[in-house]
Amino acid sequence: xxxxxxxxxxxxxxxxxxxxxxxxxxxxxxxxxxxxxxxxxxxxxxxxxxxxxxxxxxxxxxxxxxxxxxxxxxxxxxxxxxxxxxxxxxxxxxxxxxxxxxxxxxxxxxxxxxxxxxxxxxxxxxxxxxxxxxxxxxxxxxxxxxxxxxxxxxxxxxxxxxxxxxxxxxxxxxxxxxxxxxxxxxxxxxxxxxxxxxxxxxxxxxxxxxxxxxxxxxxxxxxxxxxxxxxxxxxxxxxxxxxxxxxxxxxxxxxxxxxxxxxxxxxxxxxxxxxxxxxxxxxxxxxxxxxxxxxxxxxxxxxxxxxxxxxxxxxxxxxxxxxxxxxxxxxxxxxxxxxxxxxxxxxxxxxxxxxxxxxxxxxxxxxxxxxxxxxxxxxxxxxxxxxxxxxxxxxxxxxxxxxxxxxxxxxxxxxxxxxxxxxxxxxxxxxxxxxxxxxxxxxxxxxxxxxxxxxxxxxxxxxxxxxxxxx
Amino acid sequence: xxxxxxxxxxxxxxxxxxxxxxxxxxxxxxxxxxxxxxxxxxxxxxxxxxxxxxxxxxxxxxxxxxxxxxxxxxxxxxxxxxxxxxxxxxxxxxxxxxxxxxxxxxxxxxxxxxxxxxxxxxxxxxxxxxxxxxxxxxxxxxxxxxxxxxxxxxxxxxxxxxxxxxxxxxxxxxxxxxxxxxxxxxxxxxxxxxxxxxxxxxxxxxxxxxxxxxxxxxxxxxxxxxxxxxxxxxxxx
Ligand SMILES: Nc1ncnc2c1ncn2[C@@H]1O[C@H](COP(=O)(O)OP(=O)(O)OP(=O)(O)O)[C@@H](O)[C@H]1O
Ligand SMILES: [Mg+2]
Numbered sequence: 178x179x180x181x182x183x184x185x186x187x188x189x190x191x192x193x194x195x196x197x198x199x200x201x202x203x204x205x206x207x208x209x210x211x212x213x214x215x216x217x218x219x220x221x222x223x224x225x226x227x228x229x230x231x232x233x234x235x236x237x238x239x240x241x242x243x244x245x246x247x248x249x250x251x252x253x254x255x256x257x258x259x260x261x262x263x264x265x266x267x268x269x270x271x272x273x274x275x276x277x278x279x280x281x282x283x284x285x286x287x288x289x290x291x292x293x294x295x296x297x298x299x300x301x302x303x304x305x306x307x308x309x310x311x312x313x314x315x316x317x318x319x320x321x322x323x324x325x326x327x328x329x330x331x332x333x334x335x336x337x338x339x340x341x342x343x344x345x346x347x348x349x350x351x352x353x354x355x356x357x358x359x360x361x362x363x364x365x366x367x368x369x370x371x372x373x374x375x376x377x378x379x380x381x382x383x384x385x386x387x388x389x390x391x392x393x394x395x396x397x398x399x400x401x402x403x404x405x406x407x408x409x410x411x412x413x414x415x416x417x418x419x420x421x422x423x424x425x426x427x428x429x430x431x432x433x434x435x436x437x438x439x440x441x442x443x444x445x446x447x448x449x450x451x452x453x454x455x456x457x458x459x460x461x462x463x464x465x466x467x468x469x470x471x472x473x474x475x476x477x478x479x480x481x482x483x484x485x486x487x488x489x490x491x492x493x494x495x496x497x498x499x500x501x502x503x504x505x506x507x508x509x510x511x512x513x514x515x516x517x518x519x520x521x522x523x524x525x526x527x528x529x530x531x532x533x534x535x536x537x538x539x540x541x542x543x544x545x546x547x548x549x550x551x552x553x554x555x556x557x558x559x560x561x562x563x564x565x566x567x568x569x570x571x572x573x574x575x576x577x578x579x580x581x582x583x584x585x586x587x588x589x590x591x592x593x594x595x596x597x598x599x600x601x602x603x604x605x606x607x608x609x610x611x612x613x614x615x616x617x618x619x620x621x622x623x624x625x626x627x628x629x630x631x632x633x634x635x636x637x638x639x640x641x642x643x644x645x646x647x648x
Numbered sequence: 649x650x651x652x653x654x655x656x657x658x659x660x661x662x663x664x665x666x667x668x669x670x671x672x673x674x675x676x677x678x679x680x681x682x683x684x685x686x687x688x689x690x691x692x693x694x695x696x697x698x699x700x701x702x703x704x705x706x707x708x709x710x711x712x713x714x715x716x717x718x719x720x721x722x723x724x725x726x727x728x729x730x731x732x733x734x735x736x737x738x739x740x741x742x743x744x745x746x747x748x749x750x751x752x753x754x755x756x757x758x759x760x761x762x763x764x765x766x767x768x769x770x771x772x773x774x775x776x777x778x779x780x781x782x783x784x785x786x787x788x789x790x791x792x793x794x795x796x797x798x799x800x801x802x803x804x805x806x807x808x809x810x811x812x813x814x815x816x817x818x819x820x821x822x823x824x825x826x827x828x829x830x831x832x833x834x835x836x837x838x839x840x841x842x843x844x845x846x847x848x849x850x851x852x853x854x855x856x857x858x859x860x861x862x863x864x865x866x867x868x869x870x871x872x873x874x875x876x877x878x879x880x881x882x883x884x885x
Contacts, residue, residue, distance in 0.1 A: 546733025547761045
C-alpha cells in the first residue's frame with residue numbers, strides 16, 4: 178500500500194465525519210493557540226524588557242573597577258588595572274574592545290574647559306581613554322568623527338550632554354540647557370555648536386561649603402578674569418558621541434587620550450601646590466569592556482571577576498527580569514498545556530470511536546490482505562492529521578489574537594505597568610517568531626500521533642474473523 | 649497439475665468454557681489447480697471453520713495446511729497477510745463491501761494493498777466490473793445497489809488481483825433463486841476462464857452441482873468426496 182493511498186484514506190475518513198472532525202480539531206486549535214499566545218506574551222515581554230534596558234543602559238558593556246571592599250571577613254583587593262592588564266582583556270573570548278575609563282574623582286580640584294567668551298563647562302569631566310579604541314568600542318557618533326592618526330593629543334570628544342550647564346566667569350552668570358521635564362531630554366543646549374567655539378582648558382579650585390557641597394565659587398588659578406597663560410592649551414573638538422541615559426559619565430564627559438590627561442594633571446599640580454589632584458601612576462581606577470553579544474556578557478563578567486576585579490553590567494538586572502517573565506510564562510503555559518492535554522484525550526476518544534465504528538471495515542481489509550502495519554499507520558495518520566489541522570488553525574488564530582493584543586491591549590498594559598511612553602512605535606506585547614509557530618505545529622501533530630497510539634494499536638488487534646462474521 | 653491445496657490430518661477443537669467442540673476431526677484432502685470444489689454440509693458441520701483455516705484466518709489445533717506448497721499454519725500474521733494478498737480472493741455471504749466508497753474503489757482495494765498505482769488499479773477494477781455487468785455502476789456506492797449487484801461487485805473484487813485461489817463462503821446465501829443462478833454462473837465462468845481454483849462452501853446441493861468436485865462434511869468429518877467428470881450445462885432451472 179502506497180503512502181499516498183494511506184493519506185487519501187485518512188482524509189476520506191476525516192471528511193466522512195465532518196462534525197466530529199471539526200470538534201476534535203477545535204480542541205487542538207484551542208490548546209495550540211493557548212500555548213502559542215502564552216509563549217508569545219513571554220517572548221514579547223522579554224523583547225520589551227531588552228528594548229527598554231537597551232534604551233536606558235548599555236547591555237553589552239561591562240564596567241571594571243578596582244575599589245577595595247569588605248566581603249564580611251576579608252578585604253577584597255583587586256589587582257592593579259594597568260595598560261597591560263586592560264590590553265589583556267581583549268584576549269578574553271567574546272571581548273570586542275577594552276579601554277580605560279579614568280576619571281579624577283570629583284573634588285574641589287579640576288581642570289575645566291572654557292570658551293573664548295568665558296563660558297565654563299560645569300560638571301563636564303575629563304575621561305581618560307584610548308581615543309583610538311572608542312569607535313571599535315561601539316560608541317556611536319551624534320556628530321563629527323572619531324580620532325584618526327595624525328590628530329593632535331589635544332583631540333577631544335564630547336558626550337551628548339557635555340556643556341548642558343555653563344558658568345561664565347567673566348560675567349558671573351549661568352546658562353542651562355532647556356529640558357523636557359517628563360523625559361529629561363534636552364530640547365536646546367546653551368551653546369548649540371561647540372565646534373565653532375575656541376575651547377581652552379583652565380585649572381580650577383572649588384571650596385566646599387558647610388555641607389560639603391562645592392559652590393559655584395571658582396577660584397581660577399592665576400586670576401579670575403584672565404586664566405593662567407602658562408596653563409593654556411587649545412582643545413580640538415572633533416565629535417560628539419552618544420551614550421544611553423544610564424551611562425551618565427559618558428553623556429557629560431570629555432573624552433581625551435589618557436596620556437594627555439596625565440600630563441594635564443601633572444601641570445595642574447605644578448601650578449597649584451596647595452590643592453593637589455591625585456596624580457596618575459599608571460594604575461587606572463576603572464576600565465570598560467565591550468562584549469560582542471548580550472548573551473555572552475555573563476561569561477565575560479565571570480571571567481573578569483575570576484581575575485579579581487569588580488565587574489558590573491546590566492545583564493544581571495535583565496536576567497532577573499527575564500527570569501520573572503519566564504516564571505509567569507511557565508505558569509501560563511502550564512495552564513495552556515492542560516487544554517492541550519484535554520485535546521489529546523479528545524483525539525484518543527474520537528479515534529476509539531472511529532475504530533469501533535470501523536471494526537468490520539478493518540476486518541475486511543485484513544482478510545483482503547492489508548498489512549497490519551498499514552492499518553496502524555492509517556489510524557496514526559488520521560490522529561496526526563487532526564493534530565496537524567488543529568495546529569495550523571491554532572497558528573492562524575494565534576496570529577489573530579496576537580494582532581488584537583498588540584493593537585488594542587499593548588498600550589494599555591504598558592500604561593498599567595507604568596513603563597511609560599515608548600515613543601510612537603507600536604508596542605509588540607505578543608510576538609510569535611516563526612520557530613514558535615513551527616514548533617507548535619510539530620508539537621500538535623506529535624500530540625495527535627501520541628493520542629492515536631493506543632487506538633491504532635487497538636485497531637491492529639481486531640480479529641479479522643470476528644469482524645467479518647456475518648451479523 | 650499439482651495440488652494447490654493440501655490438507656493433512658486437520659483437527660480443530662474449540663474450547664468453550666470447560667466444553668470442547670470438535671469442529672474438524674482429522675480431515676485430509678487435496679485440491680488441484682483450476683478445480684472448482686464445493687464443500688457441502690449441513691449447518692454446524694464445520695464448513696466455514698475449514699474454509700477459514702484454508703485462508704489462514706484461523707489456526708488449526710493440529711494438522712498441516714499446504715497452499716501452493718507453503719505451510720500457512722506456521723506463518724505469523726504479517727506473512728500470512730502478505731500471502732493472502734498475493735494468492736487468495738474472497739467472496740462473502742454478506743458481501744462485506746466498504747460502504748463509504750464506490751464500487752470501483754471496492755474492487756480496486758486488493759490492488760491498493762499490493763501497491764498498484766491508482767490509475768492502473770482503477771483501470772483493472774473497471775474491466776472487472778464491466779465483466780460482471782456493472783460498467784454503468786462503477787461510481788455507485790454499495791448502499792445504492794441491490795444484493796445481487798453487491799455480490800457481483802464482491803466477485804469482481806475477489807478476482808481483481810488475479811489470485812490463485814478464490815474462497816467463497818455461502819456466496820448466494822442472501823440471494824433469491826434467479827440472482828443465485830446469475831452469481832454462480834459468473835463465478836464459475838470467471839474461474840474457468842482464468843484457470844483459478846475456486847473453493848465454494850454451501851449447504852445447498854443444487855449449488856454444489858456447479859462444481860467439479862464435492863467434498864461432503866458431517867460433524868467435522870469428510871463423509872464423501874466425489875468428482876463429477878461430465879460437465880453439466882445447467883442444473884438449476
Ligand atoms: N469461535 C468458535 N468458538 C466455539 N465454537 C465454534 C466457533 N466457531 C465455530 N464453532 C463451532 O464449530 C462447529 C462448526 O462451525 P462452522 O461455523 O464451521 O459450521 P458451518 O458448517 O459453517 O455452519 P453454517 O452452515 O451454519 O455456517 C459448530 O458446532 C460451531 O458451533
Ligand atoms: Mg458457515
